[in-house]
Amino acid sequence: MNAHANVTVTRAEVEDFFYLEAALLDEWKLAEWEKLLADDATYFVPPNDVLEGDFRDTLYIISDDRERIRQRVIRINDPNCHAEYPKSRTCRLITNVRITGVEGDIVRASANFVCYRYRRYQREFSFVGTYQYKLRKTADSFLIRERRVLLHAHELGKLGSVSFIL
Amino acid sequence: MSAMGQANGAANGRSFVIDDLKKGTFLLDREALVSQDVLRTEMKNVFARCWIYVGHASELKKPGDFHTRRVAGRPVIFARDAKGEVRCFLNTCRHRGALICTERNGNRRRFNCVYHGWIYNNTGELARVPGDEAYTEAFDTSGLGMKTPARFDAYKDFWFMNLDPEAQNLHDYLGEAKGYIDLIVDQSPSGKMQVISGTQEYDVNANWKLMVENSVDDYHLPSTHSTWLNYMANSGVKVEPPKDATLVLPTKGLAIDLGNGHFTTDNINFRGRPVAAWIPIYGEDAKPEMAAIREELVQRLGPERAKRVCDTNRNLVIFPNLVINDGSSVTIRTFFPDGVDKMQVTAWALGTAEESEAARARRLDAFLTFYGPGGFATPDDVEALELVQQGLANWEDDRWSEMSRGMGRENEQLNSDEHHLRTFWRHWNKMMTESNGAAGEAK
Numbered sequence: 001m002n003a004h005a006n007v008t009v010t011r012a013e014v015e016d017f018f019y020l021e022a023a024l025l026d027e028w029k030l031a032e033w034e035k036l037l038a039d040d041a042t043y044f045v046p047p048n049d050v051l052e053g054d055f056r057d058t059l060y061i062i063s064d065d066r067e068r069i070r071q072r073v074i075r076i077n078d079p080n081c082h083a084e085y086p087k088s089r090t091c092r093l094i095t096n097v098r099i100t101g102v103e104g105d106i107v108r109a110s111a112n113f114v115c116y117r118y119r120r121y122q123r124e125f126s127f128v129g130t131y132q133y134k135l136r137k138t139a140d141s142f143l144i145r146e147r148r149v150l151l152h153a154h155e156l157g158k159l160g161s162v163s164f165i166l
Numbered sequence: 167m168s169a170m171g172q173a174n175g176a177a178n179g180r181s182f183v184i185d186d187l188k189k190g191t192f193l194l195d196r197e198a199l200v201s202q203d204v205l206r207t208e209m210k211n212v213f214a215r216c217w218i219y220v221g222h223a224s225e226l227k228k229p230g231d232f233h234t235r236r237v238a239g240r241p242v243i244f245a246r247d248a249k250g251e252v253r254c255f256l257n258t259c260r261h262r263g264a265l266i267c268t269e270r271n272g273n274r275r276r277f278n279c280v281y282h283g284w285i286y287n288n289t290g291e292l293a294r295v296p297g298d299e300a301y302t303e304a305f306d307t308s309g310l311g312m313k314t315p316a317r318f319d320a321y322k323d324f325w326f327m328n329l330d331p332e333a334q335n336l337h338d339y340l341g342e343a344k345g346y347i348d349l350i351v352d353q354s355p356s357g358k359m360q361v362i363s364g365t366q367e368y369d370v371n372a373n374w375k376l377m378v379e380n381s382v383d384d385y386h387l388p389s390t391h392s393t394w395l396n397y398m399a400n401s402g403v404k405v406e407p408p409k410d411a412t413l414v415l416p417t418k419g420l421a422i423d424l425g426n427g428h429f430t431t432d433n434i435n436f437r438g439r440p441v442a443a444w445i446p447i448y449g450e451d452a453k454p455e456m457a458a459i460r461e462e463l464v465q466r467l468g469p470e471r472a473k474r475v476c477d478t479n480r481n482l483v484i485f486p487n488l489v490i491n492d493g494s495s496v497t498i499r500t501f502f503p504d505g506v507d508k509m510q511v512t513a514w515a516l517g518t519a520e521e522s523e524a525a526r527a528r529r530l531d532a533f534l535t536f537y538g539p540g541g542f543a544t545p546d547d548v549e550a551l552e553l554v555q556q557g558l559a560n561w562e563d564d565r566w567s568e569m570s571r572g573m574g575r576e577n578e579q580l581n582s583d584e585h586h587l588r589t590f591w592r593h594w595n596k597m598m599t600e601s602n603g604a605a606g607e608a609k
Contacts, residue, residue: 045540047364049270056527059364059515062540063531071400075393075542082390082553083545121556123371154270155367157510161545 006102007137014109015097017135017142022092022113025165030073033165038136038143041066045149045162061162062149076164083163089118090164094131106145107135115166125159127166128152182595184566185588190573192588196561199373199554204598205506211597212486213238215330217339219488219500220244220254223323224360224519230273230288235512237327238487239502242315243267244325247289248275252320254327255290255312266312277312286312322351323359342424346482350492352475353441354518355462361498362530366513368539370501372551373558374487374509377501378590380547381489382431382481384419384581385571390550394536394543398437402446405436419479419581427485427593429586435477437494437536440529441518442476447535448528455524483586485593490516495533507555513538 017036024033045062046053055063064072079085092115101108115127134146149166153159182204184193198204220237221244232245234257241257243266259266259279266279266286276293277286285294290311298305315327319336321344326336337344351359370377380386388395398405419433438445442460444453463472479493489499496516501509515533517526536543569591572583579585 047366049365049367050363053363055530056523057363057530059362059366059530059533059538060540061366061538063534071397072542074400075397078393078396080392081546082549155365156369156539157367158369160368160370160539161548162540163545163549 004104007105007107009099009102009107009137011097011099014099014107014135014142015094018094018097018109018111018131021144022094026090026092028087030077030165034070034073036142036144037066037069038145039066041069041144041147043069043072043147043149043165045151045166048151048153048155051150061156062166072165081163083161086120088164091116105137107133107137107142109133109135117164127159129166180599182598183588183591185592187573191570192568192573192584192591193566194569194591196558196565196567198594198598199375200506200558200561202506205503207598208503209239212594213329213502215328215333215597216486217317217319217326217328217333217336217484218486219484219498220318220325220327222359222361222498222514222516223252223320223325224358226252228273230275231271232267232274232288233271234267234269236502236510238329239504240315240329241265242327243277243312245288248287249289251289252325253288253290253314254318254325255286255314258313259284260292260310260312261295290314322347322357339426340484341426341428343426343428343430343482343484346424346430346480347490349475349478349480350490350496350516352463352467352471353496354520355466356518356520358519359496359516360519362515362517362526364515366511366538368511368548369504370509370511370548370551371507372509372548372555373506374501374503375590375594376551376554377509377511378483378487378489379587380551381491381499382421382429382483382581382586383584384431384433384481385584386547386550387582390546391543393546397535397542398447403438421579421581421583421586423586423589427590427597428483429589430480430482431581431586433479433581435479437479438532439476439479439493440495440525440532447532452524452528455522459525483590485590491537494536495529497533497537 021036043062043064044055044060046060050058075081076084092113094111094113096112099107099109111131113129113131117125129149129151132148133144135142136145182195182198218238221233225233226246229246229248229250232243234243243255243257245253247253257266261282261284264279264281267277275288283296284292287293292307292310295307315329316331317328317333319326321336321340351357395405419431421431423429435443438447442456444456460476463475482490487501491497497513498516499511499513501511504510515530517529534541538544569584569587572579572585
């Protein structure tokens with residue numbers, strides 16, 4: 001793909017991609033989910049109080065490079081990842097999908113989400129936030145270059161841990 | 167089995183522990199972790215009488231900077247006033263009791279109450295009352311400044327408040343714990359540490375005292391954190407196998423009673439330290455700078471002290487609710503009960519004021535390998551504590567927690583024993599059961 005020419009992309013393509021990713025995460029198909037990641041993919045959850053902070057000088061909740069994501073998935077799949085064993089049930093609702101910029105083969109897109117996480121004994125956690133993506137356009141889909149999750153709550157508070165892929 | 171009348175019980179006959187030194191057993195009454203009465207007594211006997219961590223001076227860079235937070239359940243304003251002095255005010259309007267400042271942080275010369283518009287200077291004085299001609303001469307604004315905690319003092323930029331005007335001074339209260347704070351501050355060539363931007367605030371559905379235990383309990387590492395140990399191994403960090411079959415940790419570590427209910431673990435480092443013990447997770451690029459950091463420490467502190475700073479890890483508890491972990495990174499963690507079965511945790515990362523951009527990034531990255539709500543270990547701690555609280559629903563029919571580990575050992579206590587947990591519980595039990603117990607007993 002020519003790095004100088006901006007790719008053309010429709011919102012429907014981005015939406016389809018987001019829905020696919022949400023399904024893989026909600027179904028705990030993490031090996032398939034990892035196939036959506038570029039080799040230089042990053043995954044960020046900034047702290048609730050400094051959403052604009054740079055991970056190099058701000059304490060994030062999650063700041064993963066590709067290798068750390070690989071290790072995170074190994075950990076989450078392990079039955080000794082007690083915070084996610086038995087696995088939480090999650091359900092993501094994704095909406096307000098917008099393409100916010102295109103630069104060469106990189107598409108910036110964002111979406112609002114509600115991610116419900118359920119643990120046993122009626123423990124329910126509602127993560128409300130905005131996804132901000134940098135997607136690399138491929139021949140028939142996208143690869144995730146950056147996946148940034150902004151949480152709207154003022155503090156993590158009763159949401160507790162982010163022990164799954166949010 | 168009854169706690170009444172046991173050896174080492176409280177004077178008034180009520181004790182939450184059975185501390186049998188002769189048999190070498192220690193049992194904790196689980197009522198301590200589930201009872202509303204206990205929580206009410208804790209508010210009076212513990213949180214209203216101990217020195218409670220408020221914040222770090224580095225969070226207030228310029229005059230006028232402030233943070234609002236809840237400390238021991240009390241809404242406070244932690245501020246640097248116009249003269250540059252660090253202050254702490256109760257964030258409650260003297261007029262009708264409204265919360266005055268609603269912003270999380272910022273820079274202000276004055277704090278305005280939204281309700282009737284009373285205005286306070288950042289030195290605390292009441293500066294303006296709208297329509298003050300409606301009052302008699304008995305209305306004296308000079309006595310209506312924002313209230314402050316009875317005591318407010320600092321050790322090396324760590325600021326604490328105490329609601330008890332009779333409390334012993336902070337330096338005596340901290341006692342031997344000061345030496346362990348020094349070990350952290352020694353990381354900095356200028357002696358200045360910096361709380362790094364970004365706050366982790368999360369709830370744990372468990373009694374707050376379970377976090378005290380967990381923060382220093384190295385017995386749980388192999389079982390609770392096997393996925394973290396795997397991650398370290400996957401990342402080329404060689405975790406040495408135990409040399410002694412009785413140890414559950416790869417290296418022998420100690421647990422030390424520091425008096426006044428404070429205690430710490432003290433371990434040989436085996437997990438890498440941003441200052442300054444390299445592991446492959448930091449990357450090859452980090453090696454020269456980390457060698458330089460170590461060299462500076464050797465020059466400034468001498469080889470022995472430098473080794474202490476670089477090659478040992480500590481989880482320090484300042485009684486009752488401040489934890490400073492100096493391990494994968496340095497974290498300040500404080501927590502407060504929000505009901506008997508829930509706590510609110512706040513955690514910060516602490517770095518040296520002068521560290522380079524790369525060193526700061528490395529420190530934060532190392533933090534996240536273990537600590538915090540998205541770390542590779544803390545979420546499993548949270549789960550374990552919540553499982554304890556859920557299990558405690560059976561407390562009336564299964565009343566005692568077993569905490570005797572290591573009691574038979576003659577000399578040093580290991581980090582994987584429960585000696586330091588017993589240190590906490592003995593001190594807590596004393597404060598809870600003595601009618602006029604002293605917050606700062608001699609060790």
